[in-house]
Amino acid sequence: MELSEAARLLHVSEATLQRWVRQGLMPASGDADDPFRVDELRRWADERGLPFGESSARTPQRAERMLSSAVGRGAVLRGVTAANASEVVEHLVRAVPDLEADERALVLERVLDRERLASTALGHGVALPHPRAPVAGLLADPVVVVAHLRRPVDWAALDGVPVHTALLLLSPSAPVHLQLLSRVSHALKQPGVDAWLAAGTTQAEFVERVRAIEEASGK
Amino acid sequence: MTMLEIAGETLAQVGSLPGRGWRRLARLRGESDERLVLMxxxxxxxxxxxxxxxxxxxxxxxxxxxxLAGVRSGALGIALPAGGMVLGVxxxxxLFREAPGHGVPQVIRAVCRDGGRMPRRSILSRWVGSMLTVSAGGSAGLEAPIVFSAGALGSAIGGLAKVDERRRxxxxxxxxxxxxxxIFNAPITGLVFAMEVVLAEWSALSIVPVVLAAVSATELSRNLLGNAGAFSHSSFEMxxxxxxxxxxxxxxxxxxxxALARTLRFFERVSEKLPAREIVAPAVLGLGVGVAGLVMPQAVGEGYETAQAAISGNLAAGVWLCAALALAKIVTTGLTLGSGAPGGVFAPCLVVGSVVGVCFSRAAQAVLPAGHPLAHEGSYALAGMSGLVAGVMHAPLTGILLVVEVTGGYQLILNLMLVAVISLVVARQFDRHSIYTEALAERGELLRPGTDRRILSDLRVHETLDQFVDPVRETMTLADFVEVVKKSKRNHFPVLRADGVTFAGILHLGDVRELLFDPELxxxxxxxxxxxxxxxxxxADADLSDALEIFERTGAWVLPVVDGxxxxxxxxxxxLFDHYRRELSVQAPG
Incomplete structure (x- = not known):
């Protein structure tokens, strides 16, 4: 094994490795091109409690077209009739695909719990209901369900505008939730999106338009 | 003046230790030497x-x-070692509620982990226990028990004098x-064993007092028992x-x-599996010792007579009988000490070593052509003793100097040195740690002074906590959090539950930076x-090596510390690195 390869497996620089060999601290053959044997190196590292092998540290992966895929996995509801925010949330949670009855109840409880703490209205007639903490273990990938309301409802928004579109955001973890929020924010800021949402969309239209936005921004 | 009067006077001086005279003398010598002089x-x-x-x-x-010689030769002789071992255990x-075994690991542990503190009952526990075991014929030595008892004595006197942990x-x-x-009339061996095996730190602060103790104890022993080496021999030429x-x-x-170390370990495991091991293990294994003693009387008891016979060339047996005796002694030692009976391996090492040396010498003589006489077999017996002590205890200096001292001879020094180091090298191929240190090393408690591992384990996480943090509640919105960020210089914020004390998670500024600039979201x-x-x-009670392991595993830069x-x-x-460096400067100055 070459020096550079050994240095990578031991997570040290080549200079450190060279010094260790020079100081006689680790086994190495005299062959400059092939100084180490992997089994020897592993045993040496194990004896000293050093980490050995490919790095296990997670690398944050930028999911391609995250929001459009999440809506693709979810649903878009049109002409939803609801008297208040809670009823909208109930419609949204009911439309999440592939959930067991008890899981659906849990999600509903968490989302309503979050609403009780503070409104999730964004302004401009859009609300982003979501559970208080990411629902671990239920989902492998984020899911977004969109509801277009027949009549806008009051959602205690700061700008006072009644909500005509609500997006239920479900994420498997906090980092994914952060990425999803950033995509939503970016998509909603595009010119014309407000009016487009207010007019109502289908799932296919929604996915297509958001995918175009995501691809244009390189996300 | 008798020894007792000297002892009394010295203790009285210790009583008036904080007296002005000492302090003034100490001040003359400079502040840094004051505490050394008081020691x-x-x-x-x-x-x-x-x-x-x-x-x-x-x-x-x-x-x-x-x-007990009469009993030993009688019908009950076979059960005598068992009786002594059961009583000893x-x-x-x-009676004293202490752990089984020869006790040296506990002494090393006291230095590594407990600041030199040993319970006062340890002064007597193994002293009494080994007296019963060894005098009844258990194959063990008195050295480990005396190491244990006398170590506890030193610790107790340090406790009375209220010295700090290092001095204790x-x-x-x-x-x-x-x-x-x-016990050996061997001051240098005492010094070297204490430094090499127990303290593992060579500095003036430790050498000076230990030398004084060795000198006092040896002089006292010579006054009471006479100045004879444990073994006598005629002059050897090699x-x-x-x-x-x-x-x-x-x-x-x-x-x-x-083989001796492995046999000991084997019988330790056997007795761990026995029910009611405090009685059954020494009774059963002790009976084994009794049977072995019936066949080979030289294999029981402390055995110094056997070693003396080997040195004097009086070991009446052929090569094969010698080998059988060495083997029998190894087995009886394993049986005795493996049962948990108090006793040490020092004496068995010397006996087995002497027999192995004689055996080797006779075998070598047999293959050599006539007319090429080797040196007296007693000299090989002495070299074998060095080899066994060095190999079993992983203490080469102790092995070399013990034999020089107990035989009062310097002529064989080259042979002793050679045998001791080669034996150590060979023994280390089988076991990385000696029987004294392996249990400690397995539990991660073999922490020698001034070493990196010692420093990491001395430092507790709660000592290194960053107290000046800005905890936030989990119900706070990111919009409110912006205000916290404005006043803080930090990148990591611990998040608490609504009760304000329970830990909920950690918020990394980098993760939410983008959202912070989007007021609506x-x-x-x-x-x-x-x-x-x-x-x-x-x-919170973890030590720094535990903490470092968690950092290593998670790749994190900042971690929350929780108490429950x-x-x-x-x-x-x-x-953590800052604290480590400061601790290093304090513990390993220069």
């Missing part, structure tokens, strides 16, 4: 006390062993040196040929050392939703 009378007191303890144990066992386990450890080592020096043969003896000694996002709730947590569920503070890799 000197304490060291002498420990030396005298441990020397007395050693002499009393040696004489006591000697008396009782001979007193009961005394240590039930040195006084404990003074006791160890005094005990070994007193040639270059003999030196070369010693390479072979070293290799053989190494294998035998490993920031307003509807709670910290609890986007924090890292699964972050690894460091327990309560948030205790943050620990960052960079402050």
């Amino acid at each position: 000197l009378p304490l060291a002498v007191a420990v030396g005298i006390a441990s020397g007395l303890s050693a002499v009393a144990l040696r004489s006591g066992v000697h008396e009782v062993f001979h007193w 009961l005394v240590v386990r039930k 450890s040195v006084l404990l080592a003074c006791g160890v040196a005094g005990g070994i020096a007193g 040639s270059t040929t003999d030196l070369l043969w010693c390479v072979g003896l070293g290799i053989v000694s190494g294998f035998v050392s490993a 920031a307003r509807l996002t709670l910290i609890g939703t986007v924090m890292d709730a699964n972050v690894a947590r460091v327990p 569920e309560r948030f205790a503070g943050l620990l960052s890799k960079s402050t």
Whole structure:
């Protein structure tokens, strides 16, 4: 094994490795091109409690077209009739695909719990209901369900505008939730999106338009 | 003036230790030497006390062993070792409530982990226990028990004098040196054993008191028991040929050392599996010793007569019988000590080593053509003793110097040195740690002073906590969090539950930076939703090596420290490094 390869497996620089060999601290053959044997190196590292092998540290992966895929996995509801925010949330949670009855109840409880703490209205007639903490273990990938309301409802928004579109955001973890929020924010800021949402969309239209936005921004 | 008067006077001096005279003398010598000077009378007191303890144990066992000679040759002789071992184990386990075994690991542990503190009951527990075991014929030595008892004496005297932990450890080592020096009439061995095996730190602060203790204990022992070496021998001459043969003896000694250590461990495991082990293990294994004694009487008891016979060339047996005797002694030692009976491997090492040396010498003589006489077989017996001590205890200096001292001879020094180091090298191929240190090393407790691992384990996480953190509640919105960020210089924020004390997670500024600049989203996002709730947590009572392991595993830079569920503070890799460096400067100056 070459020096550079050994240095990578031991997570040290080549200079450190060279010094260790020079100081006689680790086994190495005299062959400059092939100084180490992997089994020897592993045993040496194990004896000293050093980490050995490919790095296990997670690398944050930028999911391609995250929001459009999440809506693709979810649903878009049109002409939803609801008297208040809670009823909208109930419609949204009911439309999440592939959930067991008890899981659906849990999600509903968490989302309503979050609403009780503070409104999730964004302004401009859009609300982003979501559970208080990411629902671990239920989902492998984020899911977004969109509801277009027949009549806008009051959602205690700061700008006072009644909500005509609500997006239920479900994420498997906090980092994914952060990425999803950033995509939503970016998509909603595009010119014309407000009016487009207010007019109502289908799932296919929604996915297509958001995918175009995501691809244009390189996300 | 008798020894007792000297002892009394010295103890009285210790009593008036904080007196002005000492302080003034100390001040003359400079502040830094003050505490060293104050240690000197304490060291002498420990030396005298441990020397007395050693002499009393040696004489006591000697008396009782001979007193029991009638019983030993009678019908009950076969059960005698078992009786002594059961009593010995009961005394240590039930009466004094201490762990089984020879006790040296506990002494090393006291230095490594407990600041030199040993319980006061340890002064007597193994002293009494080994007296019963060895005088009844158990195959074990008195040296480990005296190391244990005298170490506890040193620790107790340090406790009375209210010295700090480092000095208390040195006084404990003074006791160890005094005990070994007193029991063998061997001051250098006492010094070297205390430094090499127990303290593992060579500095003036430790050497000076330990030397004084060894000198006091030896002088006391000579006054009470006379100035004879444990073994006597005539003058030996060894040639270059003999030196070369010693390479072979070293290799053989190494294998035998490993076998002795393995046998001991084997019987330890056997007795751990027995029910009601405090009684059944010493009874059953002790009966084995009794049976072995019936077949081979030289294999029981402390066995110094056997070693003496080997040195004098009086071992009446052929090569094969010698080998059988060595084997029998190894087995009886394993049976005795494996049962948990109090006793040490020092004496068995010397006996087995001497027999192995004679055996080797006779075998070598047999293959050599006539007319090429080797040196007297007694000289090989001595070299074998060095080899076994070095190989079993992983203590080469102790092995070399013990034999030089107990035989009062310097002529064989080259052979002893050679055999000791070769034996050590061979024995280390089988076991990385000696029987003294392996249990400690397995539990990660073999932490020698001034070493990196010691520093990491001395430093507790709660000492290094970053207290000046800005905890936030999980119900706070990111919009409110912006205000916290404005006033803070930090990148990591611990998140607490609504009760304000329970730890919920950690918020990394970098993760939410983008959202913070989006007021609308920031307003509807709670910290609890986007924090890292699964972050690894460091327990407040962990030591730094545990903490470093968690950092290594998670790749994190900052980790929360929790006391149960309560948030205790943050620990960052960079402050950890600062604390480590400061601790290093304090513990290993220069």
